[in-house]
Amino acid sequence: RVALGKALGWAGLCAAGAGGLLGGHLAFRQAAGPNKTEPVPHLLEPDWLPLGSMAEFPAGEAVRRMLGEVPVLVVRETGGLIHVLADRCSHLSGPLSEGTVADGCVECPWHGSVFRLADGKNVRGPATAPQPAFEVRVDSSGTVHVRLPGAG
Ligand code: FES
Incomplete structure (x- = not known):
């Protein structure tokens, strides 16, 4: 079941990448939920x-x-x-x-x-x-x- 393992591994990598992409977009492009008092x-x-x-x-x-x-x-x-x-x-x-x-x-x-x-x-x-x-x-x-x- 090597093929299934590889497929699931790629699916996990894609999910993590998509999460990072979405989080980066929300934080850096949309400024969603930033803390303006941090400085x-x-x-x-x-x-x-x-x-x-x-x-x-x-x-x-x-x-x-x-x-x-x-x-x-x-x-x-x-x-x-x-x-x-x-x-x-x-x-x-x-x-x-x-x-x-x-x-x-x-x-x-x-x-x-x-x-x-x-x-x-x-x-x-x-x-x-x-x-x-x-x-x-x-x-x-x-x-x-x-x-x-x-x-x-
Ligand atoms: S609630 Fe938006 S600037 Fe204060």
């Missing part, structure tokens, strides 16, 4: 970075700030807790700071992906990847500092 950790220093004073972030409002070349979304809860996410949506780089903030989440204004402010988790697509979420601390003078885990 963010590589554009930031691993240290704590100053973002501004608490007074610059009104409760419940989405505020956009720049950390070097990286725009970030800052949302301060009424209780004072501050959330900071990368501002460009992981789907196709929509500006989350122009989106809708509600129920502890932000909705992208372009295609409606929803991300949880606390940790950047993608709650609803089309985004397939979470938003980078920053650690936040406030020093004694009221200045907000952020740090992205894994940056550098």
Whole structure:
């Protein structure tokens, strides 16, 4: 049954090749499901970075700030807790700071992906990847500092 073995081997090779061709086409030509925030950790220093004073972030409002070349979304809860996410949506780089903030989440204004402010988790697509979420601390003078885990 050598012929059958060879035929099945060729069939397997063709299936793997077709899968690779299709995956490459979807990823590189169609940009289906890419993570547009992948470069963010590589554009930031691993240290704590100053973002501004608490007074610059009104409760419940989405505020956009720049950390070097990286725009970030800052949302301060009424209780004072501050959330900071990368501002460009992981789907196709929509500006989350122009989106809708509600129920502890932000909705992208372009295609409606929803991300949880606390940790950047993608709650609803089309985004397939979470938003980078920053650690936040406030020093004694009221200045907000952020740090992205894994940056550098
Ligand atoms: S760019 Fe945000 S959902 Fe598409």
